[in-house]
Amino acid sequence: MTDAGFKEINVFSEDFVLHYKTIDEWFNMMKRVGWILRRTISPDENKLLDFKEKMLPQGLNPYKKNDGYYFTKSVIFAFGTK
Helix, strand or coil: CCCCCCEEEEEEEEEEEEEECCHHHHHHHHHHCCCCHHHHCCCCHHHHHHHHHHCHHHHCHHHEECCEEEEEEEEEEEEEEC
16 A cells, blocks of 8 residues: 555454355355355356255355354454555
């Protein structure tokens, strides 16, 4: 930001907890926001569904609680004046 001419720069991070009640809810959100699944696995919907059924249940187990799946995400914010 300094190289772009900003001054009085303030940077901070904030943690957010995202809650999804089911794998379907999480998977549908990831598809809507253009998640990397489409690039790393396949743009083919059938292959994505195969991945969802065979791989996701085990891969998401660490995030599972009694009432759904929880993910903590950190976001970095930067503000400055020009």
